Amino acid sequence: MSTDRHQHTNLFRSDGLRRRRQWEERTVRAALLFFALVSVLTTLGIIYVLLEETVLFFRQVSFAQFFLDTRWTPLFLSQRFGIWPLVNGTVLVAAGAMLVALPLGLLAAIYMSEYASERVRRVLKPFLEILAGIPTVVYGYFALTFITPILRSVFPQTQVFNAASAAIAMGFMILPMVASLSEDALYAVPNSVREAAYALGATRWEVATQVVVPAALSGIAAAFILAVSRAIGETMIVAIAAGQQPKLTLNPLESIETMTAYIVQVSLGDTPQQSLAYKTIFAVGMMLFVMTLGMNVASYLLTRRFREVYE
Amino acid sequence: MTTDDGRRTTDDRRRTPQYGIRMFEPNLPRRKVMGMVWEGVALLAILLGIAMLLTLLVKVFVDGLPYLRPQFFTEFPSRFPDQAGLRSALQGSIWLMVLTALLSFPLGVGAGIYLEEFAPKNAMTRFIEINVANLAGVPSIIYGLLGLGLFVRGLGLGRSLLAGVLTMTLVILPVIIVSTREALRAVPASIREAALALGASRWEMVRDHVLVYSMGGILTGMILALSRAIGETAPLITIGALTYIAFDLRGPLDIFTVLPIQIFNWVSMPQAAFQRLAAAGIIVLLALLLTMNALAIWLRNRLQRRW
Numbered sequence: 167m168s169t170d171r172h173q174h175t176n177l178f179r180s181d182g183l184r185r186r187r188q189w190e191e192r193t194v195r196a197a198l199l200f201f202a203l204v205s206v207l208t209t210l211g212i213i214y215v216l217l218e219e220t221v222l223f224f225r226q227v228s229f230a231q232f233f234l235d236t237r238w239t240p241l242f243l244s245q246r247f248g249i250w251p252l253v254n255g256t257v258l259v260a261a262g263a264m265l266v267a268l269p270l271g272l273l274a275a276i277y278m279s280e281y282a283s284e285r286v287r288r289v290l291k292p293f294l295e296i297l298a299g300i301p302t303v304v305y306g307y308f309a310l311t312f313i314t315p316i317l318r319s320v321f322p323q324t325q326v327f328n329a330a331s332a333a334i335a336m337g338f339m340i341l342p343m344v345a346s347l348s349e350d351a352l353y354a355v356p357n358s359v360r361e362a363a364y365a366l367g368a369t370r371w372e373v374a375t376q377v378v379v380p381a382a383l384s385g386i387a388a389a390f391i392l393a394v395s396r397a398i399g400e401t402m403i404v405a406i407a408a409g410q411q412p413k414l415t416l417n418p419l420e421s422i423e424t425m426t427a428y429i430v431q432v433s434l435g436d437t438p439q440q441s442l443a444y445k446t447i448f449a450v451g452m453m454l455f456v457m458t459l460g461m462n463v464a465s466y467l468l469t470r471r472f473r474e475v476y477e
Numbered sequence: 478m479t480t481d482d483g484r485r486t487t488d489d490r491r492r493t494p495q496y497g498i499r500m501f502e503p504n505l506p507r508r509k510v511m512g513m514v515w516e517g518v519a520l521l522a523i524l525l526g527i528a529m530l531l532t533l534l535v536k537v538f539v540d541g542l543p544y545l546r547p548q549f550f551t552e553f554p555s556r557f558p559d560q561a562g563l564r565s566a567l568q569g570s571i572w573l574m575v576l577t578a579l580l581s582f583p584l585g586v587g588a589g590i591y592l593e594e595f596a597p598k599n600a601m602t603r604f605i606e607i608n609v610a611n612l613a614g615v616p617s618i619i620y621g622l623l624g625l626g627l628f629v630r631g632l633g634l635g636r637s638l639l640a641g642v643l644t645m646t647l648v649i650l651p652v653i654i655v656s657t658r659e660a661l662r663a664v665p666a667s668i669r670e671a672a673l674a675l676g677a678s679r680w681e682m683v684r685d686h687v688l689v690y691s692m693g694g695i696l697t698g699m700i701l702a703l704s705r706a707i708g709e710t711a712p713l714i715t716i717g718a719l720t721y722i723a724f725d726l727r728g729p730l731d732i733f734t735v736l737p738i739q740i741f742n743w744v745s746m747p748q749a750a751f752q753r754l755a756a757a758g759i760i761v762l763l764a765l766l767l768t769m770n771a772l773a774i775w776l777r778n779r780l781q782r783r784w
Contacts, residue, residue: 187678194680195595201587202596205609205654208647212619215626273522281516293527299766300533301708303737304759307744308533311540311752338529345523367503371512392614399616401711402737406744426618426711433621433715439630447715451622455615462614466607 216455219448226442232449238412238428240443241435247446249453251412255422256454259333259404260397262418266337267393271344272379272386278345279352280374298342306406309335314407321419327409330418336403344393351385352378388465395461399454401426425450537763541756549757553723554739558750563758565722566739569638570707570765572726573735576642577649577706578699585650585702586695589657594683613651620648621715629716636717639729644712649702656698660691693780700773704766710737736762 224232227247235248274294278287313331318324355378363377379386409421410431423431429447437444544558552562588609596602624644634640664687672682688695713735720742722734736758743755 187681191678191680195591198587198591198595201584202591202605204584205588205612205650206605208612208623208650209608211627212615212623215623216619219626270522270525273519274526277516277519277523281519290523290527293530294523297526297530299704299708299770300530301710301737301762301766303708303710303740303744304533304537304763307740307752307755307759308536310744311756312532312536338526341526345526369505369508369512371515372508375515395614396616399618401616401618402741405711406741426616429618429622430711430714433717434720448622448626451619455619458614458616458619459611462611466610 212455216448216452219445220452223442223445223449226445227449236414238423240446241432241437245443249450251414252423252425252428252450253453254414255329255404255408255412256398256424256426258329258416258418258422259336259408259424260394262330262333263336263340263397263400264390264394266334267340267344267397268390270337271341271389271393272348274341274345275348275352275386276374276379279349280370280378294342294345297338298346300339302339302400302402303406305335305339306332306403309403309407317419324419325409325421327407327411327421328419329408329422332404332406332408333418335407336397336400339400339403340393340396343396344389347389347392348382348386351382351389354385355381384468388468391461391465391468395458395465398461399426399458401430405430425454534763537756537759540753541758541760544754544757545760550761554721554742558748558754561743561751561754563736563739563761565724565726566734566736566758567761568726569718569722569733569735572638572729572733573641573645574703574707576638576729577645578703580642581646581649581653581702582699584646585653585699586657588650589654589661589695590683590688592654593658593661594687595679609651609654613655616711617648617709618711618715620644621712623647624712624716634730636719636732637730638726638733640716641713641718641733641735642729644716645706645709648709648712649706652702652705653699656702657695660694660698661687663694664690693776696780697773697777700769700776704769704773707735707765707769708737708762710735710741713738714741736765 231247232249235246236250237246237248238251239246278290282290309331310327313334314324314326314328317328317331318326324330359377359381360373363373368377404424405427408424408427410423410427411421412423412428413420415422428450432444432447548560549562550567551564552560553564554566555561592602592606592609596605621644624640624647628634628640628643629636632640634643668686668690669682672686673679677685718738719732719734720738722732726733740755740758740762743751743758746752
């Protein structure tokens with residue numbers, strides 16, 4: 167190999183070799199550009215597939231039926247296509263998950279960034295990483311077989327499938343993400359800001375909560391929004407533990423259905439692929455895509471526009 | 478403090494509560510105690526997360542261990558919990574992992590190399606970057622709908638393993654691109670400059686130097702992306718991967734199932750025995766993930782350089 171290289175150096179002036187190198191360079195560059203463009207094609211593909219089926223869906227179902235009805239029963243004989251019960255279920259579970267993940271995640275981030283010594287961090291961090299790496303189907307199992315029985319013994323009216331147990335499991339699944347992103351935001355606040363607060367006589371906790379957290383607020387908010395987006399798109403936990411009953415309710419102990427769980431339900435069922443009922447999963451997918459896309463963009467803009475800049 | 482004619486001085490006014498201005502009272506002991514209490518609460522938040530993790534693991538092991546027998550690995554799924562196994566699911570997961578790795582490695586690493594080493598700083602590059610960041614945030618079930626429309630129906634691949642592999646490749650591509658770029662960025666610019674100064678072309682510089690030195694980081698990211706792929710369930714359900722497969726997988730065009738789908742199927746059964754089978758399946762899945770993560774850590778320590 168190395169002698170080969172030497173010969174190349176000797177032949178360096180030959181036109182043939184130079185042309186070969188230029189050709190190789192150009193080919194490689196073009197191939198790599200194509201690989202990078204696969205991501206753009208993926209986005210276009212998502213939009214195309216969702217749009218195509220959604221347009222077909224809305225030829226048969228009016229916008230009014232979709233956005234103004236309050237019942238979602240496309241799989242029944244009397245089909246109704248009001249999307250809100252599914253949105254309601256999705257938001258209910260996501261809100262519950264946030265009630266768990268936000269306070270715990272922010273507190274964990276404050277501890278990691280402002281209190282923990284390097285040694286403690288090295289011990290605690292891997293645990294949070296494992297928590298984040300556990301497949302969601304495992305959390306679903308845990309919600310159904312562990313959290314639900316506990317809920318039912320505390321609140322006897324709890325249904326076997328309920329929003330609360332899925333929300334709690336999802337909260338713990340999202341906790342590491344909130345903690346890690348918030349910690350990055352806190353960590354980015356320069357020490358001079360902390361030192362100034364200490365010099366004015368603030369205690370450690372006051373520095374953390376009244377100075378560092380406000381300074382990192384845009385980053386923390388961006389982390390929260392990403393977490394909500396993740397919760398809305400999460401599928402397996404809700405498909406296992408939250409039930410299949412789309413309804414308008416704010417009671418977390420009842421069985422509900424989320425948008426993602428509905429897509430799973432139809433995918434597993436024997437709905438004919440050409441039927442209107444089958445097209446609903448693309449319309450629901452479109453709704454889901456638009457919601458999560460909006461939040462991802464908001465989060466992106468938040469980190470970009472409102473970042474506090476320190477020298 | 479009043480003057481002779483009874484009027485209050487400004488100094489006095491500042492001390493009077495009804496004006497809303499009070500002297501600052503340090504009150505340090507109380508504030509310090511409050512700080513300590515909250516520090517404890519914050520630590521508790523982390524410990525609660527860890528406690529949840531341990532509870533989950535203990536619960537899964539207690540439920541599943543009795544079913545973790547040799548025939549659990551060699552039998553196909555069955556209506557009878559005592560005879561059921563995850564042979565087809567294990568085959569499906571391993572095939573899916575290997576094929577997805579083969580496909581996503583060149584695509585993801587290539588895209589990462591392009592964006593980090595070749596891309597000019599222009600509007601198109603920025604557009605691609607924003608695109609990758611956005612794709613990372615798209616729910617995986619949406620990829621399932623994409624796979625259903627594009628691969629299952631569009632290319633006519635049906636519910637085959639190949640359709641699953643293509644879908645899963647798209648799911649983990651953003652993860653691989655991001656981790657590849659991080660690994661490349663860790664190689665100092667001086668290495669690049671040295672190679673270019675000796676007359677290497679840009680691709681020769683990347684191939685013979687940057688890529689060699691960053692391979693540890695790239696492979697680590699690759700393994701972590703694959704460990705996400707074998708835990709993913711939703712996109713494969715959406716493209717129609719089946720839950721009951723009672724024959725061996727022979728090629729990429731066969732229908733297939735994977736571990737998480739088999740677990741999901743068992744969890745959904747009303748009988749308690751199947752739930753325990755699900756727990757046993759989860760142990761296998763977690764063991765697989767643990768092995769891969771250990772491999773990633775080993776690779777990172779082995780191949781990664783400090784500059």
